[in-house]
Amino acid sequence: xxxxxxxxxxxxxLLLLVMSVIGxxxxxxxxxxxxxxxxxxxxxxxxxxxxxxxxxxDQPVWHQYFRFIGNVFTGNFGTSxxxxxxxxxxxxxxxPATLELAIVAxxxxxxxxxxxxxxxxRRKDKPVDRTILRLSVIAxxxxxxxLSMMLILIGAILTxxxxxxxxxxxxxxxxxxxxxxxxxxxxxxTLPALALALPNVALIARLTRSGTIEVETQDFTRFxxxxxxxxxxxxxxxxxxxxxxxxxxxxxxQFGGMLAFAVVVESIFNWPGVGxxxxxxxxxxxxxxxxxxxxxxxxxxxxxxxxxxxxxxxLDPRTRRSA
Amino acid sequence: MQFIRKFRSPLLALAIATVFSPGxxxxxxxxxxxxxxxxxxxxxxxxxxxxxNENNALLAHIYExxxxxxxxxxxxxxLAVSWKRRxxxxxxxxxxxxxxxxxxxxxxxxxVIYSIERxxxxxxxxxxxxxSYTKPIKSVIAPDPMTVVIETDGEAPTLPLQMTxxxxxxxxxxxxxxxxxxNSGAKxxxxxxxxFAGWQSGERLxxxxxxxxxxxxxxxxxxxxRVIENPAARVAALTTGDVDLADYIPARDVENLKQRNxxxxxxxxxxxxxxxxxxASETHPGxxxxxxxxxxxxxxxxxxxxxxxxxxxxxxxxxxxLSGYGTAASQIFPPGLSGTSDKLKVTPPDYDGxxxxxxxxxxxxxxxxxxxxxxxRYPGDAESLQSVAQNWARIGVxxxxxxxxxxxxxxxxxxxEYPLWYGGCSGEAVTLCLDGVLASQNEALGTGSLNYGSYxxxxxxxxxxxxxxxEEGPGRSEALASATEFVMADYPTIPLYHxxxxxxxxxxxxxYTVHPRxxxxxxxxAPPTE
Numbered sequence: 001x002x003x004x005x006x007x008x009x010x011x012x013x014l015l016l017l018v019m020s021v022i023g024x025x026x027x028x029x030x031x032x033x034x035x036x037x038x039x040x041x042x043x044x045x046x047x048x049x050x051x052x053x054x055x056x057x058d059q060p061v062w063h064q065y066f067r068f069i070g071n072v073f074t075g076n077f078g079t080s081x082x083x084x085x086x087x088x089x090x091x092x093x094x095x096p097a098t099l100e101l102a103i104v105a106x107x108x109x110x111x112x113x114x115x116x117x118x119x120x121x122r123r124k125d126k127p128v129d130r131t132i133l134r135l136s137v138i139a140x141x142x143x144x145x146x147l148s149m150m151l152i153l154i155g156a157i158l159t160x161x162x163x164x165x166x167x168x169x170x171x172x173x174x175x176x177x178x179x180x181x182x183x184x185x186x187x188x189x190t191l192p193a194l195a196l197a198l199p200n201v202a203l204i205a206r207l208t209r210s211g212t213i214e215v216e217t218q219d220f221t222r223f224x225x226x227x228x229x230x231x232x233x234x235x236x237x238x239x240x241x242x243x244x245x246x247x248x249x250x251x252x253x254q255f256g257g258m259l260a261f262a263v264v265v266e267s268i269f270n271w272p273g274v275g276x277x278x279x280x281x282x283x284x285x286x287x288x289x290x291x292x293x294x295x296x297x298x299x300x301x302x303x304x305x306x307x308x309x310x311x312x313x314x315l316d317p318r319t320r321r322s323a
Numbered sequence: 324m325q326f327i328r329k330f331r332s333p334l335l336a337l338a339i340a341t342v343f344s345p346g347x348x349x350x351x352x353x354x355x356x357x358x359x360x361x362x363x364x365x366x367x368x369x370x371x372x373x374x375x376n377e378n379n380a381l382l383a384h385i386y387e388x389x390x391x392x393x394x395x396x397x398x399x400x401x402l403a404v405s406w407k408r409r410x411x412x413x414x415x416x417x418x419x420x421x422x423x424x425x426x427x428x429x430x431x432x433x434x435v436i437y438s439i440e441r442x443x444x445x446x447x448x449x450x451x452x453x454x455s456y457t458k459p460i461k462s463v464i465a466p467d468p469m470t471v472v473i474e475t476d477g478e479a480p481t482l483p484l485q486m487t488x489x490x491x492x493x494x495x496x497x498x499x500x501x502x503x504x505x506n507s508g509a510k511x512x513x514x515x516x517x518x519f520a521g522w523q524s525g526e527r528l529x530x531x532x533x534x535x536x537x538x539x540x541x542x543x544x545x546x547x548x549r550v551i552e553n554p555a556a557r558v559a560a561l562t563t564g565d566v567d568l569a570d571y572i573p574a575r576d577v578e579n580l581k582q583r584n585x586x587x588x589x590x591x592x593x594x595x596x597x598x599x600x601x602x603a604s605e606t607h608p609g610x611x612x613x614x615x616x617x618x619x620x621x622x623x624x625x626x627x628x629x630x631x632x633x634x635x636x637x638x639x640x641x642x643x644x645l646s647g648y649g650t651a652a653s654q655i656f657p658p659g660l661s662g663t664s665d666k667l668k669v670t671p672p673d674y675d676g677x678x679x680x681x682x683x684x685x686x687x688x689x690x691x692x693x694x695x696x697x698x699x700r701y702p703g704d705a706e707s708l709q710s711v712a713q714n715w716a717r718i719g720v721x722x723x724x725x726x727x728x729x730x731x732x733x734x735x736x737x738x739x740e741y742p743l744w745y746g747g748c749s750g751e752a753v754t755l756c757l758d759g760v761l762a763s764q765n766e767a768l769g770t771g772s773l774n775y776g777s778y779x780x781x782x783x784x785x786x787x788x789x790x791x792x793x794e795e796g797p798g799r800s801e802a803l804a805s806a807t808e809f810v811m812a813d814y815p816t817i818p819l820y821h822x823x824x825x826x827x828x829x830x831x832x833x834x835y836t837v838h839p840r841x842x843x844x845x846x847x848x849a850p851p852t853e
Contacts (some may be wrong), residue, residue, distance in 0.1 A: 031734035037449050039374045040733060041594070041749045042759070044455060044772040047448075048737075054448035081449065083524045084367050084502050090524070149555075156563045164559040166549055167526075270549075270556045272526045280364075280525065280552070285730050 012302040016295065020072075023294045024065050024287075032057065033081050033285035055081065068291065077295070078288035082281075087288035091274060091296050097167055098266075098273035100180050102258035104193040109200035110251055116201065117208020118235055124213055132209070136202035148195045148268040155191050162191050165270040192269040196262055200254050207250055211243030244315050252308035260297040355544040357832070360551045360566035361843050364525050368511050369502040370490035371442050374452035379488075380842035381548055384530050385425075386490035386513035389416055389435065389471075390483045392751060394836055396593055396660055398483045402430065402491055402514065406483050408794070409472070412461075414482045416471045422537045424493045425510070425518045432465030437494030439463050439473075445499040455769065456485045480794050484752055516541040516846060526550055530845070546845040561585060561827050568828040568835065570843040574646035574702065580827050586835075589823040591650050591657040593839040594749030595756070596701055598635075598694070598711070598817040600628060601742045603777035609693035609742035613721070621690055622742070622776075628814035630680035634718045636672040640710055641820050644703040648825055652818035654807050655748060655756045660839075662753035662803035667811055678718045689719025695736065696745030698726040702822045704745060736775065746816075748773055751840070753803060754791055761810050762787055783810040 034051045052058050056067065071078060077087040120132040156164035168188035170177035179185030215221060216239065224234045259274060266276040274293060281289040363377045370382040391401035403416040422430040443457035459475045466472060473482060492500065493512050505511065511519045516538065517530035528548040532541035549566060551557040558576045561569040562583055572580065577587050600622035601607055612618050621627040641649035650657055653667040681689065694712065698705040705726045712722035727735070736744055748756040756773075763779045764771030770784075771777075783806060790802035811818075824837050833851035838844065 031728070031730035031732075032737075033730065034449070035730045035733040037373060038452050040729075041747055041773070042374060042455070042755065043452065044766075044769055046766065047452065047455065051449035082366050084369070084372060084450070084506060085524060093523075152559055157559065160563065163565050164563040165551065165556050166560070166565065267553055268556060270551050270553065270560075272523065277525075283728065 008306065012299075015302065016298050019294055019298045020069065020291065021065070023291055024068065025061065027282065027285065027287050027290050028061055028064070030282075031285055033287060036284045036286075037081055072291075072295070077292040080281075080286050080289045082284050082286045082289075087286075087292040088296075090289055091277065091292045094272060094274045094277045095296075096178055097271060098259055098262065098275065100178055101189065101192055101196065101262065101266075101271060101273060102255055104180065104189055105196035105200065105258060106251065106255050108193060108197040109204060109254075112197075113201045113204025114208050114240075114247065117205040118212055118240070120205065120209040121212025121216065121239075122231070122235060124216075129209070132205060136206050139198050139202035140206075144195060144199065144264045145268060147198060148192075148265055151191045151195050152268070155194075161187075163188050164191075165268070167272055192265050192271050195265045195269070196258055203254065204247060204250060207247055208243060211246065212239055215239045215242050241315060245312055248311050248315065249308055252304045252311075256297075256301045256304045259300050356547070357543040357545070357568065357845050357848060358547045358549065358566045359843060359845065360549050360557045360560045360569040362550075362552055362554070362557065362571040363548075363843060364550045364552060365522065365528050365548070366524065367502060367506055368519075368522065369450070369500075369505040370492070370511075370513075371438075371446055371453055372450045372502050374488065376841050379840075380844060381528055382490060382511075382513075383515065383842060383844055384517040384546065384846070385511050385515045385519050386492065387515050388488070388490055389418075389486040392484075392487040392840065394590070394838055396751065396839060398487055402435075403471075403483075403486070408480070411478045412475045414473045414475075414479070416473070416483075416486075418469045418471065419537060420469060422514050423535055424512050424514055425533060426493070426512050428493060430491070430493075430514055431468045432471045433468075433494045434491050435471045436463045436465060437499075438489060438491045441492065441499045442489065446502075450502055453489060456488050458769075478792055480792060480799075481752065481754070484795075487751055517546055520545070541845070542848070542850050543845055548843075558827075561829070564829060567831045568826065568843075568848060570824070570826050571841075572825040572827045574648040574823075574825060577646065577648070577825060577827075585827045585829060586832075587825060587827050588835045588837050589648055589825045590837040590839050591821045592749065592824050592841055593656060593660060593751075594747060595652045595655050595657070595821050596704070596707075596745065596747045596819050597652065597655070597760070598631075598819065599744055599746045599760070599776050600778070600816070601739070601776045602779075604739075604742070607742040609740070611691045613688055613691060615691075618690060620742070621684070621686060624684050625813050626680050626684040627686065628817070630677040630684070630718065631715065631720065632814050632817045633670070633673045633680070634677040634714050634720075635711055635817055635819070636714050637669050637819060638671065639714075640703060640707045644706045644710060645820065645822060648823040649703065649820040650823070652820050654811060654818055655760060656753040657821040657839075660753060661800050662757075662807075664804035664807045664811075666804075666808055672714060674717045681718055681720075686719075689721065691721040691723065692743055693725055693741060694722045694743045694745070695725040695727070695732060695741040697729040697732040700729040701747055703820070707819055708745060744775075745819075746773065746775075749840075753807075754787075757787055757803065757807065758791075761815055778815045780810055780813055780815065783813075 034048055038047050038051055056064060080087050080090055083090060116132050120129040123129045152164050155162045166188060168179045168185035169182045170179045170185060173181055180189060221234060221238065224238055261275055262273065263275040263279045266273045267279060277289065278293045363380050365381045366377055370378060370386045372378065387402050389401060389403040390398045393399045402419055402422060404419050405417045407415050409415050418432060424430060439457055439460060442453045443460060459477060459479055461474045461476050464472050475482065516533055516536045518533045520529040520531045522528045530546040532544050551560055554573045557569045558572060560566045581587060602622055604620050606617050607620055608617055610618060610620060637651035641651045651669040653669045654663055656663050658665055694708055696704055696708045708724040708726060712724050715722050748760050750756055758770045759773035762770035763784050764774050764777055786806035786809060790799060790806050793799040793802055824841050826835055826837050828835050833849045836847045838847060
């Protein structure tokens with residue numbers, strides 16, 4: 001058990017290191033952030049040169065990289081070039097917005113997806129099943145920017161029920177500001193959460209459906225049926241636990257994805273989250289913030305994966321025995 | 324941004340109108356809170372940190388300058404009531420009496436000295452974009468609490484104009500305030516018409532009116548700036564009534580917004596976008612003959628530059644690409660502003676004349692050239708490169724347009740990899756752009772900072788230096804105009820257009836005056852008059 005944890009940790013560490021090299025080289029080769037910092041239409045070459053030196057951008061890449069890594073080990077990701085605030089603090093400041101969006105979206109997506117999937121799986125090849133399958137194909141294949149814009153068009157412009165974007169008023173909970181605590185905040189949250197949730201509903205529904213169909217044909221299900229258990233009890237007590245491992249995996253992965261890469265939805269709805277910060281910072285070449293965001297995302301993914309593994313143990317008795 | 328365009332149906336407009344018109348009557352009665360959706364992303368609360376519109380426009384609500392620049396770019400009294408040139412290198416500013424900072428402390432000469440010295444001496448790169456304005460200042464003294472005398476190293480006939488850039492902070496007795504201090508810590512404390520109420524960096528700035536403001540009382544009780552960088556999202560927010568006013572509206576959305584009862588205001592920005600040549604290099608890998616062989620740099624011949632200018636269809640760019648929200652350019656600043664020439668005119672393209680000139684210059688078969696530019700930085704930037712490529716194909720010049728994000732473009736351009744590129748210049752006065760783009764590179768004089776192609780014209784340099792030394796007034800304007808006429812006859816750049824700044828607002832705002840510097844400010848918005 002201990003060796004497994006150590007293995008996991010060293011793997012995670014290696015992942016972070018590789019990610020930092022790739023991220024650093026990538027953002028470095030894009031361009032010089034100085035041009036976003038000084039007014040390129042008025043600055044003199046001298047201004048640009050001095051700003052470059054002040055940011056340490058005149059040094060060779062490997063030199064800059066080692067300085068960055070050295071700072072990270074002391075817990076310092078550097079100061080944002082653009083906002084002049086500590087980079088990690090900036091990322092953490094955007095986290096509540098992303099977290100609540102992802103949680104609400106997953107709270108819609110997971111139950112809805114599982115229920116629809118079970119329903120479709122039970123009624124294989126019936127009209128219900130075919131409708132759910134078709135809708136899921138549509139939901140999975142439409143690009144999220146289009147879905148977001150349609151939601152704005154229908155939910156905001158045509159009906160006026162919801163605001164078209166932005167984060168609403170916030171309430172304070174655990175020392176952090178959350179917008180789901182206010183009614184207006186919830187209204188602001190609805191459309192982006194739906195935009196994030198819909199493709200995931202489809203994904204989870206399809207996964208659940210195929211799992212259900214597979215399990216339905218197995219001996220233990222038939223045995224249950226022979227025993228005279230009600231279909232509902234079989235579905236929820238026997239089928240569902242047996243198909244839950246891949247579902248939990250996909251929920252974990254998708255949740256990580258929402259935290260990190262809800263870029264499109266966050267940009268279109270102008271939701272001030274981590275994804276928007278990442279894309280803005282890449283555009284402005286704000287390297288400390290990009291690196292801090294990437295590191296945070298990697299850690300979040302590693303942690304979520306570990307959590308999913310832990311869940312396996314709870315869900316599947318076989319993994320307990322082998323460990 | 325495209326989705327609105329796709330739904331240009333009258334039915335939809337009707338639906339929108341019915342949804343929103345009942346609300347209008349109610350909102351006009353209490354036009355108090357103003358919500359602005361802006362592209363300008365406030366980065367910091369330190370008004371001296373970077374000389375970017377993002378900071379200058381939004382912080383102008385809180386902080387003020389000695390001199391204010393109005394919609395015609397003329398200097399107007401702000402914290403200084405009057406100014407006088409006591410000697411060629413000495414300016415005296417009389418300060419406004421009875422002005423108080425938001426914390427109640429009185430505004431005096433000490434604050435002016437503190438602010439100028441903070442920029443000149445204290446701020447270190449990468450901050451301190453304003454240092455080019457304070458660099459010529461030798462000393463600032465206060466003969467009495469309400470007078471400031473600024474002495475410069477050289478002659479500074481336009482010092483009041485330079486003072487339109489610098490925000491005045493309240494002075495501190497123990498050293499200078501750091502950027503971190505201003506960003507976190509205490510509330511920003513200025514003299515402006517609005518008080519700071521709160522902010523989230525890159526997201527939102529909230530302001531409350533300052534009841535003790537020295538000037539006209541602020542028109543709005545509360546102002547909220549929401550940073551919405553995506554133009555489609557900004558337009559959507561304006562359409563749904565989430566914001567009352569939105570800036571930098573894409574020209575293609577204007578018609579649609581008008582149908583929805585949104586008022587549109589626009590003005591020609593005090594700037595220009597142009598094509599700039601590499602004139603320094605003898606040869607450039609980006610310039611080849613039709614078989615791909617590198618040839619001698621044709622841009623060193625002014626006849627080639629003239630031919631290319633003649634073959635550029637500028638009215639097409641402003642009419643079609645910018646949907647009329649642009650002015651075809653023949654010089655560096657839009658005509659009508661001080662120091663511009665009214666003799667320079669944009670002519671329709673003359674392909675035959677251009678071809679004849681190319682033959683005369685020794686390029687009967689034309690040549691191939693790489694034309695680089697940023698994408699999405701300025702209205703119509705990438706599209707105009709395409710348009711120029713098509714224009715020039717008619718005179719045998721093959722253009723290979725290269726479009727990349729602004730910072731990538733700038734990095735590659737500054738490494739000299741492009742022979743021809745799309746550039747822009749803006750500023751508080753035409754001299755800034757004449758100095759930067761057209762004057763010869765000279766670090767000691769600080770000229771030619773944007774003259775990346777090393778264009779040189781000694782006669783023009785002299786004419787410009789002479790004009791700049793003159794006092795503000797019609798004489799100076801005329802001298803600048805004739806210098807411009809002289810240099811444009813040599814075709815140093817191809818001026819393309821002055822794009823228009825477009826602002827849209829709902830009926831909650833009575834009128835809005837667009838500032839040519841691109842500053843979106845609540846002070847420009849007037850409530851409706853009943």
